[in-house]
Amino acid sequence: MNVVNQILPAHNIGDYVPMIDGPEKVSGRAKYTADLLVPGSLAGRIFRSPYSHAEILEVDVSEAARLPGVKAIITGADCDKTFGVLPIARSEHPLARDRVRYRGEPVAAVAAIDDATAKEALRRIKLKVRELPAYHTAHEAMADNAIALHTHRAKNIERDVYFELGNVEAAFAAADLVRQATYNCAEVCQNQMEMHAALADYDAVRDRMTVHASTQVPYYVHLMLAQVLGMDMSRIRVVKPHVGGGFGCRTETLNVELIAALLARKAGGCVRIVVNREETFITHRGRPETDIRLKIGLRNDGRITGVECECIQRGGAHSGYGVVTILYAGSMLYAIYDLHNVRYIGKRVLTNTPPCGAFRGHGTVDVRFAFESLLDQMAREMGLDPIAVRRANYLQAPTFTDNDLMVNSYGLPECVDWVERQSGWKERTARRDSGAVEKNGAIKKGLGFACSHYISGASKPVNWTGEPHATVKIKLDFDGSIVVLSGAADIGQGSTTILAQAVAEVLGLDLARVRVVTGDSEVVPKDNGSYSSRVTFMVGNAAIDAAQNLKAVLIAAAARKLDARPGEIECLGELYRAGAQDKGLSFNDVVTEALKDSGTITVTGTYSTIPESHGGKKYRGSAIGGTMGYSYSAQVVEVSVDEDTGVVTVDNVWVAHDCGKALNRLTVEGQVQGSVWMGLGQAMSEEAAYHEGLMLTANMLDYRVPTIQDSPPIEVGIVESIDPHGPFGAKEAGEGSLAAFLPALTNAIADAIGLRFNDLPVTPDRVFAALEKRARAAASKRNGGA
Numbered sequence: 001m002n003v004v005n006q007i008l009p010a011h012n013i014g015d016y017v018p019m020i021d022g023p024e025k026v027s028g029r030a031k032y033t034a035d036l037l038v039p040g041s042l043a044g045r046i047f048r049s050p051y052s053h054a055e056i057l058e059v060d061v062s063e064a065a066r067l068p069g070v071k072a073i074i075t076g077a078d079c080d081k082t083f084g085v086l087p088i089a090r091s092e093h094p095l096a097r098d099r100v101r102y103r104g105e106p107v108a109a110v111a112a113i114d115d116a117t118a119k120e121a122l123r124r125i126k127l128k129v130r131e132l133p134a135y136h137t138a139h140e141a142m143a144d145n146a147i148a149l150h151t152h153r154a155k156n157i158e159r160d161v162y163f164e165l166g167n168v169e170a171a172f173a174a175a176d177l178v179r180q181a182t183y184n185c186a187e188v189c190q191n192q193m194e195m196h197a198a199l200a201d202y203d204a205v206r207d208r209m210t211v212h213a214s215t216q217v218p219y220y221v222h223l224m225l226a227q228v229l230g231m232d233m234s235r236i237r238v239v240k241p242h243v244g245g246g247f248g249c250r251t252e253t254l255n256v257e258l259i260a261a262l263l264a265r266k267a268g269g270c271v272r273i274v275v276n277r278e279e280t281f282i283t284h285r286g287r288p289e290t291d292i293r294l295k296i297g298l299r300n301d302g303r304i305t306g307v308e309c310e311c312i313q314r315g316g317a318h319s320g321y322g323v324v325t326i327l328y329a330g331s332m333l334y335a336i337y338d339l340h341n342v343r344y345i346g347k348r349v350l351t352n353t354p355p356c357g358a359f360r361g362h363g364t365v366d367v368r369f370a371f372e373s374l375l376d377q378m379a380r381e382m383g384l385d386p387i388a389v390r391r392a393n394y395l396q397a398p399t400f401t402d403n404d405l406m407v408n409s410y411g412l413p414e415c416v417d418w419v420e421r422q423s424g425w426k427e428r429t430a431r432r433d434s435g436a437v438e439k440n441g442a443i444k445k446g447l448g449f450a451c452s453h454y455i456s457g458a459s460k461p462v463n464w465t466g467e468p469h470a471t472v473k474i475k476l477d478f479d480g481s482i483v484v485l486s487g488a489a490d491i492g493q494g495s496t497t498i499l500a501q502a503v504a505e506v507l508g509l510d511l512a513r514v515r516v517v518t519g520d521s522e523v524v525p526k527d528n529g530s531y532s533s534r535v536t537f538m539v540g541n542a543a544i545d546a547a548q549n550l551k552a553v554l555i556a557a558a559a560r561k562l563d564a565r566p567g568e569i570e571c572l573g574e575l576y577r578a579g580a581q582d583k584g585l586s587f588n589d590v591v592t593e594a595l596k597d598s599g600t601i602t603v604t605g606t607y608s609t610i611p612e613s614h615g616g617k618k619y620r621g622s623a624i625g626g627t628m629g630y631s632y633s634a635q636v637v638e639v640s641v642d643e644d645t646g647v648v649t650v651d652n653v654w655v656a657h658d659c660g661k662a663l664n665r666l667t668v669e670g671q672v673q674g675s676v677w678m679g680l681g682q683a684m685s686e687e688a689a690y691h692e693g694l695m696l697t698a699n700m701l702d703y704r705v706p707t708i709q710d711s712p713p714i715e716v717g718i719v720e721s722i723d724p725h726g727p728f729g730a731k732e733a734g735e736g737s738l739a740a741f742l743p744a745l746t747n748a749i750a751d752a753i754g755l756r757f758n759d760l761p762v763t764p765d766r767v768f769a770a771l772e773k774r775a776r777a778a779a780s781k782r783n784g785g786a
Helices: 022-027 115-124 168-173 218-229 255-267 277-283 322-331 365-381 386-391 412-423 425-433 495-507 535-562 587-598 665-684 738-753 764-782
Strands: 042-048 054-060 070-075 106-112 126-131 157-165 177-185 197-203 208-213 236-239 270-274 289-298 304-316 342-350 443-455 470-476 482-486 514-518 575-577 601-607 630-642 648-658 714-719
Touching: 042 115, 042 255, 042 277, 054 106, 070 115, 070 255, 106 115, 106 255, 157 322, 168 289, 168 304, 177 365, 197 255, 208 218, 208 255, 218 236, 218 255, 255 270, 289 365, 304 322, 304 365, 322 342, 322 365, 365 386, 365 443, 365 738, 386 412, 386 443, 412 425, 412 443, 412 630, 412 648, 412 714, 425 443, 443 738, 470 535, 470 587, 482 495, 482 535, 495 514, 495 535, 535 575, 535 587, 535 601, 575 587, 587 601, 630 738, 648 665, 648 738, 665 714, 665 738
Parallel strands: 042 270, 208 236, 304 342, 482 514, 648 714
Antiparallel strands: 042 106, 054 126, 070 106, 157 342, 177 289, 197 208, 197 270, 289 304, 443 630, 470 482, 470 601, 630 648
């Protein structure tokens, strides 16, 4: 047989593909913002408030300004513009004006010839204030006699949400069991490895600003730089180098980037700011402390009749993502189970603590913890298998939920089946029910189960411009290389690799022919950023569109050269031919033909969500939660609890994730395992603790992130429901598995020792205290209550 007939296009989807930026990262060649050292750049430092809440009377920088080597000092007086994520909630200044509202809030900043001089200058700044009452909890801030942190927010409520769909009271009346419980989830920080950094270079001659920033959304940084500096956007360039983790904290423009730019403009040069670990914690933007009151009605057959959820979030001193976060907490009660009677009361509260923001699983994690915990508790009280209860409440896709969320693919049943089978759930629970409880002296074992879900990008962008949700350009020139231009930020999740795979798959080419250029606003098209797991779905679809447009150009060129019609051309990647017996043209020959008349070829691909996915108008804010595709996850967690010490050890985790289609199985598994591991931290050890507004855990010793020694074996099952709208059927894979771990853990602890923990994190001292309390109660009962 002629070897030409055996040529097949390359396939790049669905396998284990190493990340294309992996060699730079593992070798240390990758450059992060803090690695950028420009000759002659000035060292920037930030002076921060030592007060939780105070009126600023004077910021005296005169002594600091006289220090030799100090080139610029700025205060709140230098910028009266505010910034923030949402146009309706921009109350934060880069440097505090009139008032400071949390300990660590930037008040002034210095640019000097070296870091030692900048530090000394900070020491010479004098801040004179009149202290005001400070509120460090949501309930303190909402008190009747509390003064407003921001004059436009009564009772310090940033956002008050209420909706009821269906008839909740009638649903509770129809239930066989109604239970209510309260939950508290501590505030947590992302604690990414890279500390916040920015390099701002101002060209005074041309009035141009270039900012290198560790950001997840270069577009937002560009937008806020223009607003804060009062500069035309065309005079600003934003560059995103490699980013050492984000997990949500870098979806917002941070004060670090804005302060660096303000200093650079005042100094007329280049300013570099790299904040330390404590300052990174204080900049925060983590998951807010959340108090939840949840009530569920359940029938004897396991069907949920009604739900009432009250959620109060301690949001910190400024809005950030607050309006969105409190809305997600309510809207995402839906789209996982078949619910028809739901009441939601949500309050996002301003407090004198650092501003919270978006954290992996944005807005959904704490409420899902409460929901899956109470459902498990009620199932066991009714003698029902917790897995059977979930099965009784499955959705039937395609469908729209009562709050108008569009569900087109639904792999939760397959996820549940997988973890039930892989964990040996039936056999283990049967042994437990027969009295054969697994135990070894003081060590008790237990299994817990829970489910979760998440969006594949918000169907309505935060800053709506009317442009496509995603734009990708592909450049093809004389060298035959495919250059993909995208503004999407790869922050370690592997999105750059996915774009290369998508383009190579459409063109049938090996990945070696594809290069991806991202992160420079001067070169790449605007992108809405890496948040809410939108990149694979939206930018992936745009990349496919661009590749298909390029393929059409190449097929047309091949048809001209082969004297055939475009419909007769077969694209085999490195070979284009008009029939099986045709010798055909090499890819390079086709490129040469395509370039003849036009020169360099540039094609554009775009993607936008469909209106049906935008959410409804049944209550204010109901568009939050709308997406083109929901991922689903189920988990079984096995624990050992030492009743002598209160130490909980996670022995095994089985997690199944419906990602629609696994475009890259390597990154999907890694993202799912990372989600589980991050959930483990929130559930068992992490807490942003404060004393009178001073963060006590602002370092990597006191803020207890699990280490590799704490990480259990995590077995991942990939479920492919093939979403009709996703790129090659894909949905998100990076966030949806986080939330299920929290309740699966506490459900497992309850299975092991019969005690439920509704407050997170579940630390050994809390477990030990609960065991002691139960032992004392039992002893008192034996002694007749004496």
